[in-house]
Amino acid sequence: xxxxxxxxxxxxxxxxxxxxxxxxxxxxxxxxxxxxxxxxxxxxxxxxxxxxxxxxxxxxxxxxxxxxxxxxxxxxxxxxxxxxxxxxxxxxxxxxxxxxxxxxxxxxxxxxxxxxxxxxxxxxxxxxxxxxxxxxxxxxxxxxxxxxxxxx
Amino acid sequence: xxxxxxxxxxxxxxxxxxxxxxxxxxxxxxxxxxxxxxxxxxxxxxxxxxxxxxxxxxxxxxxxxxxxxxxxxxxxxxxxxxxxxxxxxxxxxxxxxxxxxxxxxxxxxxxxxxxxxxxxxxxxxxxxxxxxxxxxxxxxxxxxxxxxxxxxxxxxxxxxxxxxxxxxxxxxxxxxxxxxxxxxxxxxxxxxxxxxxxxxxxxxxxxxxxxxxxxxxxxxxxxxxxxxxxxxxxxxxxxxxxxxxxxxxxxxxxxxxxxxxxxxxxxxxxxxxxxxxxxxxxxxxxxxxxxxxxxxxxxxxxxxxxxxxxxxxxxxxxxxxxxxxxxxxxxxxxxxxxxxxxxxxxxxxxxxxxxxxxxxxxxxxxxxxxxxxxxxxxxxxxxxxxxxxxxxxxxxxxxxxxxxxxxxxxxxxxxxxxxxxxxxxxxxxxxxxxxxxxxxxxxxxxxxxxxxxxxxxxxxxxxxxxxxxxxxxxxxxxxxxxxxxxxxxxxxxxxxxxxxxxxxxxxxxxxxxxxxxxxxxxxxxxxxxxxxxxxxxxxxxxxxxxxxxxxxxxxxxxxxxxxxxxxxxxxxxxxxxxxxxxxxxxxxxxxxxxxxxxxxxxxxxxxxxxxxxxxxxxxxxxxxxxxxxxxxxxxxxxxxxxxxxxxxxxxxxxxxxxxxx
Ligand SMILES: Cc1cc2nc3c(=O)[nH]c(=O)nc-3n(C[C@H](O)[C@H](O)[C@H](O)COP(=O)(O)OP(=O)(O)OC[C@H]3O[C@@H](n4cnc5c(N)ncnc54)[C@H](O)[C@@H]3O)c2cc1C
Numbered sequence: 001x002x003x004x005x006x007x008x009x010x011x012x013x014x015x016x017x018x019x020x021x022x023x024x025x026x027x028x029x030x031x032x033x034x035x036x037x038x039x040x041x042x043x044x045x046x047x048x049x050x051x052x053x054x055x056x057x058x059x060x061x062x063x064x065x066x067x068x069x070x071x072x073x074x075x076x077x078x079x080x081x082x083x084x085x086x087x088x089x090x091x092x093x094x095x096x097x098x099x100x101x102x103x104x105x106x107x108x109x110x111x112x113x114x115x116x117x118x119x120x121x122x123x124x125x126x127x128x129x130x131x132x133x134x135x136x137x138x139x140x141x142x143x144x145x146x147x148x149x150x151x152x
Numbered sequence: 153x154x155x156x157x158x159x160x161x162x163x164x165x166x167x168x169x170x171x172x173x174x175x176x177x178x179x180x181x182x183x184x185x186x187x188x189x190x191x192x193x194x195x196x197x198x199x200x201x202x203x204x205x206x207x208x209x210x211x212x213x214x215x216x217x218x219x220x221x222x223x224x225x226x227x228x229x230x231x232x233x234x235x236x237x238x239x240x241x242x243x244x245x246x247x248x249x250x251x252x253x254x255x256x257x258x259x260x261x262x263x264x265x266x267x268x269x270x271x272x273x274x275x276x277x278x279x280x281x282x283x284x285x286x287x288x289x290x291x292x293x294x295x296x297x298x299x300x301x302x303x304x305x306x307x308x309x310x311x312x313x314x315x316x317x318x319x320x321x322x323x324x325x326x327x328x329x330x331x332x333x334x335x336x337x338x339x340x341x342x343x344x345x346x347x348x349x350x351x352x353x354x355x356x357x358x359x360x361x362x363x364x365x366x367x368x369x370x371x372x373x374x375x376x377x378x379x380x381x382x383x384x385x386x387x388x389x390x391x392x393x394x395x396x397x398x399x400x401x402x403x404x405x406x407x408x409x410x411x412x413x414x415x416x417x418x419x420x421x422x423x424x425x426x427x428x429x430x431x432x433x434x435x436x437x438x439x440x441x442x443x444x445x446x447x448x449x450x451x452x453x454x455x456x457x458x459x460x461x462x463x464x465x466x467x468x469x470x471x472x473x474x475x476x477x478x479x480x481x482x483x484x485x486x487x488x489x490x491x492x493x494x495x496x497x498x499x500x501x502x503x504x505x506x507x508x509x510x511x512x513x514x515x516x517x518x519x520x521x522x523x524x525x526x527x528x529x530x531x532x533x534x535x536x537x538x539x540x541x542x543x544x545x546x547x548x549x550x551x552x553x554x555x556x557x558x559x560x561x562x563x564x565x566x567x568x569x570x571x572x573x574x575x576x577x578x579x580x581x582x583x584x585x586x587x588x589x590x591x592x593x594x595x596x597x598x599x600x601x602x603x604x605x606x607x608x609x610x611x612x613x614x615x616x617x618x619x620x621x622x623x624x625x626x627x628x629x630x631x632x633x634x635x636x637x638x639x640x641x642x643x644x645x646x647x648x649x650x651x652x653x654x655x656x657x658x659x660x661x662x663x664x665x666x667x668x669x670x671x672x673x674x675x676x677x678x679x680x681x682x683x684x685x686x687x688x689x690x691x692x693x694x695x696x697x698x699x700x701x702x703x704x705x706x707x708x709x710x711x712x713x714x715x716x717x718x719x720x721x722x723x724x725x726x727x728x729x730x731x732x733x734x735x736x737x738x739x740x741x742x743x744x745x746x747x748x749x750x751x752x753x754x755x756x757x758x759x760x761x762x763x764x765x766x767x768x769x770x771x772x773x774x775x776x777x778x779x780x781x782x783x784x785x786x787x788x789x790x791x792x793x794x795x796x797x798x799x800x801x802x803x804x805x806x807x808x809x810x811x812x813x
Binding site for chain 1: 222223224225248250251252253255256257258262263265266269270273661663665666671683684727745747748778779780781782784785786794797799802803805806807809810811
């Protein structure tokens with residue numbers, strides 16, 4: 001395989017992985033695009049059906065692989081396309097955030113936001129804010145698995 | 153190893169302007185599994201689609217990645233193209249390099265590496281994609297309307313006229329809803345019964361409409377096209393086939409109870425129809441007050457009934473039926489204004505709500521159509537109307553405007569002047585809101601031609617003094633304190649959701665807003681749809697509304713229902729959850745998080761040593777599963793997994809994106 005290097009961990013641009021639910025936040029991201037609202041290219045979006053689909057394992061994996069921040073975005077409470085998915089997601093992810101903190105990792109690297117399909121501006125703002133925050137925090141050194149970079 | 157083809161769209165300069173196509177193509181070549189790459193100016197065009205189809209055939213591709221606009225835009229287009237080339241459509245993934253990349257980043261320096269990362273993730277995911285089949289679902293060509301007010305009646309008539317059978321389930325003994333309680337209707341003052349009764353009769357006689365009155369929905373299972381509904385038909389103790397509606401029974405019945413229809417202002421008999429024009433004209437016996445049911449003797453109705461329709465042995469019945477679509481039209485209630493202690497509602501017979509006052513105008517109402525004080529039977533000289541009792545009140549009531557009160561108050565003030573030319577009306581208001589065709593003109597007429605005094609301001613207190621009720625308020629325009637010695641006070645109590653709306657919502661699987669009104673799927677573009685496919689809402693159960701808006705919404709809901717019923721087959725969700733029975737521990741946490749009751753426990757037998765072992769595992773009904781993935785996220789052992797968004801697929805995307813190069 002190629003000899004990819006994660007630039008972030010090498011001290012350059014941070015990487016933010018954002019899991020967005022298909023119905024609200026991903027569509028909000030589309031609207032940000034259609035409205036040409038720019039935000040940093042550090043953010044890379046993975047589409048999931050619902051914020052309730054997010055298994056904390058996905059987030060841990062992103063940090064292990066060298067992501068510097070993870071942002072989960074879903075429909076506003078009460079607006080879930082599947083009616084209750086985001087409530088389950090909210091409970092699970094807030095417990096997860098405390099666990100991350102308990103384990104000695106910076107909990108600020110992980111955030112959950114509610115962004116509707118009509119909030120293109122909010123999408124761009126949240127992505128920008130997250131990037132700025134992670135830039136201030138510096139690279140993720142605690143959870144990154146250095147071996148992953150070697151393997152690849 | 154998969155044989156993946158990657159296709160890149162320029163989208164004119166929309167993508168090519170900020171993403172270096174050549175560099176991206178070269179990078180894509182090196183993704184694991186990629187055997188073919190190509191690019192084109194507009195991939196969504198017919199030419200573009202042909203390029204993909206031809207490449208699939210020529211290169212034996214078994215996976216495709218397109219780097220284009222959002223999958224929410226053209227995923228279907230490209231999946232269809234892939235299917236035309238013989239590939240299962242779910243073996244194609246879209247990398248969103250326009251909305252999520254080229255349009256939001258300023259130059260190629262930013263855009264190109266990100267596009268490559270997104271394409272790499274899509275290629276990593278697609279390598280794990282499996283061929284999927286969307287289940288085909290049959291449509292039961294019958295609709296259910298819950299609630300038989302004007303909304304339910306209109307929706308049912310429209311569906312029936314389009315040629316589909318429809319059942320109306322109405323909780324009360326008669327259809328008609330609140331409109332049946334009204335005297336005249338703004339803004340034209342035509343008599344409510346005169347325009348409503350013909351519609352009620354039309355519904356009852358329509359060959360495609362089946363009325364199920366005095367009944368409630370108990371349970372709804374299933375999904376769009378196939379809702380399995382249990383309806384509880386409460387015992388009427390009257391055989392509707394034999395009954396002729398002659399009325400002898402309720403004439404002779406010796407027991408009385410407060411009439412629900414008259415808001416408790418009058419009595420009805422224990423065997424009764426709620427109002428004179430009830431449809432169906434078949435009475436019910438109220439067991440709670442019936443002498444025979446309470447004390448075992450009386451039976452006068454049974455003795456007097458000419459066709460012998462009384463049947464004390466009748467039992468509640470459960471009707472089970474399948475419907476393709478459901479329209480919810482359960483309407484609204486009035487808030488009980490007694491929480492506003494300063495207005496004294498409930499403590500004085502001459503302080504009424506708008507709906508109670510409305511009944512006084514009606515010839516068959518509690519006063520036989522005479523507008524009089526309930527305390528002493530005298531006609532009032534001064535009537536004070538108080539607006540926004542519970543509406544637009546963040547602190548104690550509802551934040552919203554109930555929308556109908558300004559208009560029905562103007563109507564009642566006009567009607568009052570017509571009945572009692574000596575009477576004078578005063579209206580305390582915050583704002584007068586009369587948007588609507590002919591509405592402003594109507595309210596003006598009340599003020600200008602019917603001598604109604606509008607006072608902008610709030611009422612602080614109402615208290616009895618001698619024969620009168622003193623209304624102590626402030627006219628905020630003049631800044632003066634006003635005390636009006638009124639004979640009657642009418643409170644425009646807020647229109648609120650039915651108390652059982654959240655419970656009904658849970659039963660049928662639709663949600664309510666913070667005020668317990670049913671939620672539409674989109675506040676602008678999907679006003680009658682709900683988040684549950686196949687269930688529509690109409691009328692005042694969605695938010696307070698008047699009759700014109702209610703009827704318009706009901707017809708809209710009917711069109712949506714008919715659109716659905718007219719389909720031969722529906723396509724179900726392909727990305728459903730799947731259980732690995734060997735791994736499943738049977739903890740059933742997945743059952744608890746499934747919003748669609750799509751997961752059930754199942755007993756399986758396994759070989760264990762020499763014998764067999766019985767074990768519980770989860771089982772997904774793919775026809776019910778909507779693909780939210782909640783179950784897959786909660787499963788500890790990873791044994792329930794969502795097709796199309798499996799744990800492995802998402803992790804592969806994470807890995808690929810974190811290779812950031
Ligand atoms: C005082 C007053 C005066 C008004 N005057 C006017 C006017 O002049 N002009 C005008 O345009 N509008 C007027 N309105 C508004 C009008 O009443 C409403 O627009 C209209 O009644 C709404 O119709 P609907 O069918 O949505 O609801 P409703 O009339 O409330 O009907 C709902 C029906 O559903 C039934 N139901 C409820 N829950 C269930 C359940 N769980 N299962 C089965 N059935 C159920 C109810 O029994 C009822 O029959 C007035 C309202 C008030 C309060």
